[in-house]
Amino acid sequence: MxxxxxxxxxxxxxxxxxxxxxxxxxxxxxxxxxxxxxxxxxxxxxxxxxxxxxxxxxxxxxxxxxxxxxxxxxxxxxxxxxxxxxxxxxxxLRNTVRPFRETLDLLSEKKKEGKIVLATNPVFPRIAITKRLNWIGLSEKDFHLITDMESFHFCKPDPRYYLEICEKIGVLPEDCVMYGDDEVNDGACEKTGMKFIKVR
The missing domain is CATH 1.10.150 (DNA polymerase; domain 1)
Incomplete structure (x- = not known):
């Protein structure tokens, strides 16, 4: 998977x-x-x-x-x-964010191939993240896992943040692909064996 x-x-x-x-x-x-x-x-x-x-x-x-x-x-x-x-x-604050349509389309396609994780830096609680998702036309139901303040113990760019994701969903890092725009925070996933794809 x-x-x-x-x-x-x-x-x-x-x-x-x-x-x-x-x-x-x-x-x-x-x-x-x-x-x-x-x-x-x-x-x-x-x-x-x-x-x-x-x-x-x-x-x-x-x-x-x-x-x-x-x-x-x-x-x-x-x-x-x-x-x-x-x-x-x-x-x-909904007016201060706009969806990147091409990335949303990519997410929709990847749903057909496996599990989807919202790997946002967990410095917001779940209620704030859920609202921010709604602002760009997504919901909690679009994700198998959402990384929030309440349930995570590490932040980006600590590689242990990515390992915690793997532990929670029961997969190896080698089975994961991370899509992000930041080579430092998102690219840190490569230290665990994940693949990183820069989208911007």
Missing amino acids: KVFLFDYDGTLAKDNGFAEEYFKHLTSFFKEKDVLISPNLILDCVEEITKKPDGTTNLERYMKCLESKTKRKAEEWKDLFMDFYRSDLFDT
């Missing part, structure tokens, strides 16, 4: 200002709740969970990082972020 992995940003979806608007909307949403948060704090914690895996999930490490840098508990941070991802304000 062949397994085909697809990255999201830059592969399935074209960034039309998502990052900038994401931080703007997030800080605005938190400010209304009298919570101050900066893009630098968010990026620092993303970097920490990328470089310092410790056996806990990315979500757990991310919230613990925020707790360590602020006076707010990890569970409080988690609730705040989940409220944001459930909000109408987050939904307005």
Whole structure:
């Protein structure tokens, strides 16, 4: 059985200002709740969970990082972020991504040949990823596995991220093909024995 992995940003979806608007909307949403948060704090914690895996999930490490840098508990941070991802304000970000039609067509073709994995860097929770998929005309049902913060313990470009995918679906790296636009983050799959195909 062949397994085909697809990255999201830059592969399935074209960034039309998502990052900038994401931080703007997030800080605005938190400010209304009298919570101050900066893009630098968010990026620092993303970097920490990328470089310092410790056996806990990315979500757990991310919230613990925020707790360590602020006076707010990890569970409080988690609730705040989940409220944001459930909000109408987050939904307005749908205008900041566009589907890459040719890659979506490729994904559709590969469904006939094997299992499909959304191999997006797991720095978002499932609810946010599901919405981002919907924005480009896809859904959870299009994938055998989705890599999210709640269930993954590594981030790109750590090769163990790709090995964790293989472990979860019960295949060898040699049975997998990774489609992505980033030679560093996506191309790291080759260190495990996977094949990497650059789409841009």
